[in-house]
Amino acid sequence: MTFSTPFSSLIRLFTLTFCSVSLLPSASAQDPRPNILFAIADDWGWPHAGAYGDPLVQTPHFDRIAREGLLFHHAYVSSPSCTPSRSAILTGQWHWRLEEAANLWSTLQTKFPNYTVLLEESGYHTGKMRKGWGPGNYRPGGYTRDPAGTNYPSFRAFLDARPPDAPFCFWLGSSDPHRPYEENSGRASGMDPSRVPVPSFLPDTPRVRNDLCDYYFEVQRFDGDLGAALALLEEKGELDRTLVVVAGDHGMPFPRCKSNLYDYGARVPLAIRWGDRFREPHESNTFVSLTDLAPAFLAAAGLPVPDSMTGRNLLPLLAQPDSNPPAVHREFILTGKERHVPSQERGNPGGYPMRAIRTHDFLYIRNFKPDRWPNGIADAKSSFDGWAFSDCDDGPTKSEILSEKDSEAGKRYFDWSFGKRPAEELYDLRADPDQLHNVAADPAYSGRRKELAERLVRELVRSDDPRVLGRGDRFESFPYKEIFGNNPPAR
Numbered sequence: 001m002t003f004s005t006p007f008s009s010l011i012r013l014f015t016l017t018f019c020s021v022s023l024l025p026s027a028s029a030q031d032p033r034p035n036i037l038f039a040i041a042d043d044w045g046w047p048h049a050g051a052y053g054d055p056l057v058q059t060p061h062f063d064r065i066a067r068e069g070l071l072f073h074h075a076y077v078s079s080p081s082c083t084p085s086r087s088a089i090l091t092g093q094w095h096w097r098l099e100e101a102a103n104l105w106s107t108l109q110t111k112f113p114n115y116t117v118l119l120e121e122s123g124y125h126t127g128k129m130r131k132g133w134g135p136g137n138y139r140p141g142g143y144t145r146d147p148a149g150t151n152y153p154s155f156r157a158f159l160d161a162r163p164p165d166a167p168f169c170f171w172l173g174s175s176d177p178h179r180p181y182e183e184n185s186g187r188a189s190g191m192d193p194s195r196v197p198v199p200s201f202l203p204d205t206p207r208v209r210n211d212l213c214d215y216y217f218e219v220q221r222f223d224g225d226l227g228a229a230l231a232l233l234e235e236k237g238e239l240d241r242t243l244v245v246v247a248g249d250h251g252m253p254f255p256r257c258k259s260n261l262y263d264y265g266a267r268v269p270l271a272i273r274w275g276d277r278f279r280e281p282h283e284s285n286t287f288v289s290l291t292d293l294a295p296a297f298l299a300a301a302g303l304p305v306p307d308s309m310t311g312r313n314l315l316p317l318l319a320q321p322d323s324n325p326p327a328v329h330r331e332f333i334l335t336g337k338e339r340h341v342p343s344q345e346r347g348n349p350g351g352y353p354m355r356a357i358r359t360h361d362f363l364y365i366r367n368f369k370p371d372r373w374p375n376g377i378a379d380a381k382s383s384f385d386g387w388a389f390s391d392c393d394d395g396p397t398k399s400e401i402l403s404e405k406d407s408e409a410g411k412r413y414f415d416w417s418f419g420k421r422p423a424e425e426l427y428d429l430r431a432d433p434d435q436l437h438n439v440a441a442d443p444a445y446s447g448r449r450k451e452l453a454e455r456l457v458r459e460l461v462r463s464d465d466p467r468v469l470g471r472g473d474r475f476e477s478f479p480y481k482e483i484f485g486n487n488p489p490a491r
Contacts, residue, residue, distance in 0.1 A: 033301050034274065035242040036119075036169040037229060038293070040089075041222045042082065042131055042178040043258060044248030046075070046267040048219055056195045057216040061227035062271060065246050069273030070318050071283045076333045076358070077290050080250040080258055080265035081340045085290070086133050089249075090114045090147055092294030092309035096336055096355075096465045100478040103339040103351070105135050110142035113306040115294040116149050119169045122303055125162045127152045128171035148173065155229050159236065169297065172229055177218030179253045179393045186213025189220070199264060200434045201256045201416045203400060203409075211396040215252055240275040243300055247271075247290060253393035255401055255417035259340045259375065261356040261365050262435045266335040274300075274318055287330035287358075288314050310463055332359045334459055336467075338475040343376025343390040350476040352391065353467055357456040363435055364452035365425040368467060375418050389418050424449065 046052065049059040051066040052073075078088035083104045084095035091098060091112045100106040108114075120126045132148030145151070148171040152158040155172060162168055187193060193209035196216070202208050226246060233239040251257040251265040258265055270288065291311035298305050299313045317327055335358070339351030352375070353368040367374070375391040392398055401417060404410025416436065426440035426449050439445045460468040466475070 031165060031167055033124075033167045035167050035238060036124075036297055036300065037172060037233070037242050037244045038170070038297075039172040039174075039222075039226050039229065039244070039246045040086075040131075041174050041176060041219070041248045043250065043253045044177055044219055044222065044269060045251030045257060045264055046248075046269055048216065048252065049269050051271065052269065055197065056191060056213075057219055059219065059223040061223050061230060062246050062269065064230070065226075065244055065273045066271040066283075069244070069271055069282070072270040072272075072288055073283060073285050074287045074333070074360075075247065075268050075270035075290065076266050076287070076335055077250045077268055078335065079337050080260060080335070081337060082249055083134055083136050084338065085249045086148070087112075089290050089293055090116065090133060092291050092305070092311035094291060094310050094334065094336070094463050094465070096338070096460075096467060096475075097308075097310065097463065099474075100141075101136075102475055103478055103480075104341060105480045106478060107137055107139075107141035108133060108143070108147050113308060114147055115297050116147065116169060116171070118298060118303060118306075119301055120149075122301060123166060124301065125158075125166045125168040126150070126170070127158045127161075127168075128173055129154060129158065131173035131175050132171055155232055159232070167301070172225065174222045174225055176222040176225075177215050177252070179395055181211070181214035181218060181395070183214060183396070184210065186210070186215070186217040189217050191216060199254075199256075201264075201413065201436060202254065202397060203404070203413050205400060207400050208397045211254075215254070242275070243297070244273045245270075245293060247293075249290075253395065254397050255375075255392050255413075258393065259337065259391050261335050261337060261354050262363070263358075266356070272314075272318060284317055284327070284329075285360075286317065286328050287333040288317075289330070289333060292329075332357055332455075334456070334463075336465075338467075339478075340391045341376070342480070343387075344372055345377060349479075350473075353472060353475065355456060355460060355465070355467065357452055357459065359452075361428070361430055362448060362452060363425075363427040363429060364440075364449065364456060366453065366456060367421050367423050367425070368472065370421060370423045372420075373418070374421050378418075392417065424453065426452070 048054050048057050049062050051063045051071055077085045078095045079085050081104050083106055084102050087098050087101035087108050088095040091114055095102045101108045116126050126149045128149040129152050132146040138147055158170055191213045193213050196209050196212045198204045233242055247270045248268040292314040295305045295309050295311045295313040296315045299315055314329055317329055336355040338353055344350055352372055354365055356365040375389045378388050401413045405414035424440040425438045426445055427435040428439055440449050457468055466472050
């Protein structure tokens, strides 16, 4: 199924007119363009993979991609929320440029160039399985199928439907490790909760450790899906002509993680393997954004990158893993968030808008509505009746923190995850890698705070962000695209 927009039609015309013959769709097996397999987990955050040194979770197939390709230590999503993160990946743009798609449960307009559509129009066989774009309703945006591609029941079914000799682009979407979890599934699989690393902003209790093991169990299940896909590619002799990219769409569904701009919310695993180019481990510490994937996929296919894409083609990093000094893709990274779920007072359609800039030494966050509760209100007067702090997924860890919030020991965990925040946050990552101690009001950091605040605004203005151009409230006027009544949608 092909989707044409005026812009994408122009791109196709440009490609057919000006690109070399070797890059055009071919009816022969000599088509040099790579296949593309993009495997994306739902709520899988950094650093939960064996390749990153996690002592418990077992991710042998992700580790293989890292071992035979390039492992990124500083990969970030545009937004730590499913719909905007996935919209940004597909369009190669910061989510705040995508109108409604900056919010969860929204739509994505076809006027924004989408790499799957552009690849399909150039002759690629495209498709997806399980979770693609969303959650939301893509039809109001002009699509008649999921923006990530036509749905297939399996990767094998997709390959079986492939036209002879056509290169393919497949979105392998998992719903793991999104909540809810089967309680004790991690322990039942053989995990020892005493070995799980507990982030310092979460209470170190048996209940929390058990919850983390259940999360790990689903991370491992996603890794098993990846392994099956790699085995199928090897069976068909396609692995070494396939660009394989594996990532998460944002951080894990725990307090102070998903739906937050701290590292446990916006930083994700990312590894890329492209044929037999690398057989020794290579790693990169430069900053990359998942918005950089769309330009990379188009460049790999020999297609021009639309000017609207703010992402940067990261393929040159694969070509120079051993450069000295190390290759620098970005000197800093931007992240942001608009509305996740309707978690404020009933009648208030807004979310908790934030933007951040992160360097290797500092994280600066600008909270645009500090009068609001960052993870939703505490009582049942919000649009999600009965869901306390509904911008944070329900689960045992959340319940543990809320049950102990009035105790002397538990108050700090509550404040870190659910308490109100000032307009500015600044973290010195050299002394505070877990980002727990806000030094924005410390006179010793006034110069650095001012420098980062100004740089953030400059970059947001340059990217045409409505939030800093006086049009930020438009994000709060966009409705949810589904009517969910008493059964709120998955977050």
